Amino acid sequence: MLNPPLTKQHKKLSLLDRARRWLRHGDVPWQILIFLMAFLVLILVTAIGWLMWQESAVSREKFGWTFIMPANEFAWNPIKSNFQSWPFIYGTLVTSFVAVVVAVPVSLGIAIFLAELCPTWLRPPISWLIELLAAVPSVIYGLWGIFVFLPVVVAPLGKALTPLGTLPIVNIFLEGPMPESGASRLAAGLILAIMIIPTIAAVSRDVLLAIPNHQREASLALGATQWETIWQVLLPYGLSGILGAVILGLGRALGETMAVTMVIGNSISSSYSLLGPGYNMSSIIANEFAEAVNAVHLSALIEIGLVLFVMTFVLNIVARFLVWQVARKTPSEVRT
Amino acid sequence: MTLPLIIRPAANKTLRKVTNTVMLSLTAALTVVALVPLFWIIGYIIYQGSQYINLDFFTQLPRPMGITGGGILHALEGTLILTALAALFAVPPGVLAAFYVAYRPNTPLGVAVRFGTDVLSGVPSIVIGLFGYALIVKQQGNYSAFAGAIAMAILMLPTIIRTTEEMIKLVPTSLHEASAALGAPDWKTSLSVILPAAANGVVTGILLGVARASGETAPLLFTALGNERFEVVRIVEGGLASGRSLPEVLLNVINQPVDSLPLTLFKYASQPFPERIQQAWSTALVLILLVLMINILSRLWIYYQSRRLQG
Numbered sequence: 001m002l003n004p005p006l007t008k009q010h011k012k013l014s015l016l017d018r019a020r021r022w023l024r025h026g027d028v029p030w031q032i033l034i035f036l037m038a039f040l041v042l043i044l045v046t047a048i049g050w051l052m053w054q055e056s057a058v059s060r061e062k063f064g065w066t067f068i069m070p071a072n073e074f075a076w077n078p079i080k081s082n083f084q085s086w087p088f089i090y091g092t093l094v095t096s097f098v099a100v101v102v103a104v105p106v107s108l109g110i111a112i113f114l115a116e117l118c119p120t121w122l123r124p125p126i127s128w129l130i131e132l133l134a135a136v137p138s139v140i141y142g143l144w145g146i147f148v149f150l151p152v153v154v155a156p157l158g159k160a161l162t163p164l165g166t167l168p169i170v171n172i173f174l175e176g177p178m179p180e181s182g183a184s185r186l187a188a189g190l191i192l193a194i195m196i197i198p199t200i201a202a203v204s205r206d207v208l209l210a211i212p213n214h215q216r217e218a219s220l221a222l223g224a225t226q227w228e229t230i231w232q233v234l235l236p237y238g239l240s241g242i243l244g245a246v247i248l249g250l251g252r253a254l255g256e257t258m259a260v261t262m263v264i265g266n267s268i269s270s271s272y273s274l275l276g277p278g279y280n281m282s283s284i285i286a287n288e289f290a291e292a293v294n295a296v297h298l299s300a301l302i303e304i305g306l307v308l309f310v311m312t313f314v315l316n317i318v319a320r321f322l323v324w325q326v327a328r329k330t331p332s333e334v335r336t
Numbered sequence: 337m338t339l340p341l342i343i344r345p346a347a348n349k350t351l352r353k354v355t356n357t358v359m360l361s362l363t364a365a366l367t368v369v370a371l372v373p374l375f376w377i378i379g380y381i382i383y384q385g386s387q388y389i390n391l392d393f394f395t396q397l398p399r400p401m402g403i404t405g406g407g408i409l410h411a412l413e414g415t416l417i418l419t420a421l422a423a424l425f426a427v428p429p430g431v432l433a434a435f436y437v438a439y440r441p442n443t444p445l446g447v448a449v450r451f452g453t454d455v456l457s458g459v460p461s462i463v464i465g466l467f468g469y470a471l472i473v474k475q476q477g478n479y480s481a482f483a484g485a486i487a488m489a490i491l492m493l494p495t496i497i498r499t500t501e502e503m504i505k506l507v508p509t510s511l512h513e514a515s516a517a518l519g520a521p522d523w524k525t526s527l528s529v530i531l532p533a534a535a536n537g538v539v540t541g542i543l544l545g546v547a548r549a550s551g552e553t554a555p556l557l558f559t560a561l562g563n564e565r566f567e568v569v570r571i572v573e574g575g576l577a578s579g580r581s582l583p584e585v586l587l588n589v590i591n592q593p594v595d596s597l598p599l600t601l602f603k604y605a606s607q608p609f610p611e612r613i614q615q616a617w618s619t620a621l622v623l624i625l626l627v628l629m630i631n632i633l634s635r636l637w638i639y640y641q642s643r644r645l646q647g
Contacts, residue, residue, distance in 0.1 A: 030523035037429045038436035038445060041452040041497070044490060048459060048467045055470045109366030117360060126367065128635065133374045135631045137551025139598040140620050143605050144377045147613075194373045201370070225356035248458075255460020257554040258602060282462045282554070289466070289558050305466040309459060316458040320451065 049309060056303035058296055059083065067300070068307055076268050078293045083300035087268055089307070091185060091280035095260065096253040098189025098274065103197045104246055110197070111204035111242075112230055127202070134198035142262030145191050150182035150263060154190065158182060158275050165275070175273035183265035186274040191259050196249035203248055207241030207326050208234060244322030251315040255308060257282040281308050378624065385621025388614050398564050404611045408619055410566040414481070414594035417568070418560060419550045421485035421590065422492055427542055430496030435526055437497065438504040449497075457494035464490050465555035473559055479593040484560030491552060492545035499541025499638070503534040506642060536641040540634035547630040551623065553598040561593040562603065597623040 022028050059067065067085055075082040110130060114123055158178030165174040178184050211234055219229040235242065265277020266287060279287075281304050292298040392407050399406035433449065440446040468487035473479055507530050515525040531538070556562075568589060575585030597619055604616035 025521035026524075027522045030521070030526070034432045034436040034439075035445070037432035038449045040429050041433055041449050041456060041493065044493070045452050045455050045459075047471075048463065051467060051470045052463070055466075106366045106370050109363040110370055113363040113367045117363060124639070129371055129374060130367075131635075132628065132631065133370070135547065135551075135627060136374070136377060137553070137598055137623060137627055139551070139553045139602050139605075140377065140381070140624055143601060143616060143620050144380060146605060148376070148380055194370075197370050225352055227356040227359045228352070231359075251458050255458075255462065257460065257462040258598075262602070262605065282460060285462050285466065286554060286557055289469075290561070302466055302470070305463050309463045312458050312460055312463075313455060316455050320454055 049306075049313075052302055052306040052309055056299050056306050058299035059303040060299075062296065063300075067303060072270065074270065078288075078297045081294060081296040083296070085281070085284075085300070085304050085307070087270065088279050088281045088284045088304060090272070091188075091264065091278040092254055092282070092308075094272075094274065095185055095189040095192055095264070095280055096250055098186065099192035099196055099253045100246060100250055102190060102193035103200055103249060106193075107197050107200035107204060107245075107249070108235075108242070110201040111208055114201070114205045115208035116226070116230055116234070127205070130198050130201055133194070134202075138195070138256060138258040139262075141191055141195060141259035145187065145259060145263040146183075149191065150187055154178075154184065154187040154263075155180070155182035158184065158186065161186075161275065165273075172272050173274050175271060176275050178275040179265065179277055181265075183263055183277050184275050185264060185278045188260045188264040188278075188280065189274070191263055192253045192256055195256060195259060196252050199252050200245045200249040203245035203323065204238075204242050207238040207245065207323065210241070210326060211237050238326055240322045241326030244319040244324075244326075247315050247319035247322065251312045251319065254315070255282060255312050257286050261286045281305075378628075381617065381620050381624055384614075384617035385619075388618040389621065393615075393618060397567060398615075401607060401612060402609050406615075408597070408600055408615065408622070410564055411595045411597045411600040411619065412622075413568050414560070414563070414566055414599075415550060415596040417481055417590065417594060418484050418488055418556070418596055419546055421481065422488035422549055423542065423546055425485060425489035426492040426496055426545065430493050430542075430545075431500050431531075431538060434497045434500035434504060435530075438501045450501075453494045453497050456490070457498075460554075461491060461552050462554040462557075465558055468555060468559040476591075478591070479559065479561035481560055481590045481592060481594040484556045484594065484596070485590070487555035487559045488549040488552065491549045491555060492542075495545035495548060496541050499544060500534070500538045503537030503541065503642075504530060506537070507533045537638055540638040540641070543630050543634040547627050547634070550596070550630075551598055551627045553596075553602050556596055556599050560596065560599065562595045562599050563593040564595065566592065566594050597626070 062081075063083060067083065068089060069084075069086065070090075071084060071086045074084040074086045076084065076087070114127060118126065155178065158176070161174055162176035162178065165171050165176045167174075178186075215233055215237055216229055219233040220226070224232065260280055261283035264280060264283055266279055266283060267277040269276055269278055271278075285301050285305055288297070289301050292301060392405065394407055394412065395409055396405070396407035397409055437446050437449050437453075441450070464487050467490070468483050472483040472486055476483070511529055511533060512525060515529045516522075520529070571589055571592070572585050575588055576582070580588075601616050601619045601623060604612040604619065607613070
């Protein structure tokens with residue numbers, strides 16, 4: 001009975017009144033505001049990629065794919081404006097590889113200890129200390145690296161590894177001698193390992209904690225020891241999540257700048273040796289960008305940044321997908 | 337999902353027990369090993385850094401290279417200005433975006449934003465520095481605190497969004513419903529009911545973001561650049577003396593290149609003067625105390641708050 005007149009009245013409202021009604025509670029502007037702010041995040045990510053693409057146009061057109069192709073003979077010549085980034089890509093790949101190889105066993109150990117062994121009251125403080133390791137600024141790792149880690153750990157390790165350089169295949173990677181200071185790709189890899197342990201350990205711990213208890217109970221009931229349960233049941237169950245954790249750590253290692261710049265030795269070299277000084281993608285940008293001599297140089301450095309961005313972007317997508325898969329196959333009520 | 341449980345027949349009971357004990361102890365040992373660098377770094381920095389810390393170190397500008405004395409006033413002021421500006425740029429959008437993600441977690445944009453936040457937190461800080469350079473420094477034609485603050489704000493944003501979102505989700509729905517039942521519009525409910533209830537957690541999230549960003553060097557290398565003669569008081573006094581208004585002078589302050597603690601530390605560490613190296617250690621001490629203090633306090637706080645909210 002009441003409805004028809006109301007609708008009629010509504011139709012009679014002027015545009016201004018309608019707008020006023022729309023805004024009356026302030027909810028529409030509020031919704032628009034939070035929508036825009038949320039959208040800003042996506043705009044930012046897109047803008048980073050797009051701007052780097054724009055700014056690297058000169059270099060992309062001039063060098064094409066040869067810029068990022070593997071090459072034994074390469075050029076990095078700011079005077080003649082001839083650039084190829086292979087030694088830096090190699091530096092990034094090899095240091096990250098060393099970092100992951102060293103960090104994965106340690107991080108898995110930590111994750112297993114935290115999720116399976118340690119008493120509940122001990123879990124928060126240890127998790128915390130591990131996370132503090134991630135909070136230490138990169139530049140402080142670098143300073144400690146130069147004056148403590150290089151002379152005390154890396155230089156002796158380099159001396160010990162040098163004799164292996166005479167063996168047939170490994171000599172490409174262990175061609176000595178290491179510089180007296182210890183500044184080398186190996187040093188960068190080891191520092192990176194310390195820096196990515198917290199990431200891998202924390203995510204793997206969460207993955208292990210997300211595994212439902214009946215998996216453990218079934219395995220133990222069959223007579224498996226606790227270690228056999230972890231090794232043969234839990235790790236395979238959480239494998240994709242742990243892989244995701246490793247990839248997240250890898251992503252962090254790829255992009256890390258300051259600590260690497262300070263210990264890698266900063267030398268453009270065609271050698272593949274771990275014991276020699278080198279450069280990686282982020283450290284060449286950090287060292288040369290502010291003093292870039294011309295537009296091509298600037299553009300080449302930005303293209304290196306673009307490659308780095310794409311690498312970490314792809315790794316992030318893969319990692320999130322893997323971690324998400326573990327979370328999805330575990331019903332939420334059994335998660336702790 | 338069936339998983340094969342392979343217990344090798346050859347492995348006898350003792351061997352299996354020994355393996356169990358050895359491997360389990362190994363995980364505990366690895367945990368200890370991983371913590372060694374943490375204590376080593378902090379201990380060594382306290383030992384080396386405390387040797388040079390005195391009042392002058394906090395109140396004076398650097399002396400020319402090779403001369404003892406002088407301090408890092410420029411870097412302290414720079415860090416304060418950069419972090420404050422960055423927080424100013426990052427907090428409002430971060431908190432509002434978190435409301436969107438928390439209220440609409442399963443809409444396409446909600447999922448996309450959460451994913452975008454993850455991607456953004458994985459972008460290397462040096463790339464964000466390049467972005468800041470291309471976006472601001474190149475357009476303005478000069479390095480500035482403003483450009484540095486924008487780069488730092490982008491670094492803070494993911495942390496702020498994620499912690500705020502988590503804290504908003506912890507606020508009991510009954511509060512939201514009670515406010516809505518009283519006729520409050522959504523924005524009022526959000527800002528004057530939900531946000532205060534989650535405020536403690538939100539503040540800690542902001543502090544964690546600040547701690548992360550204030551330790552970063554790479555994004556500042558080609559945005560804030562560094563400036564050894566930076567002294568706010570002098571610039572402001574000089575500006576006012578030349579007859580400019582206060583807002584103009586303050587704008588001038590953020591349009592200058594500035595230094596920050598990590599930037600100074602990085603530069604000093606690579607110089608061949610023992611005094612500078614010594615000062616680098618002291619700067620490291622100030623920086624690590626700053627970063628770790630913020631971190632420890634805010635994590636303690638967030639821990640108690642989330643326990644309180646969960647009841």
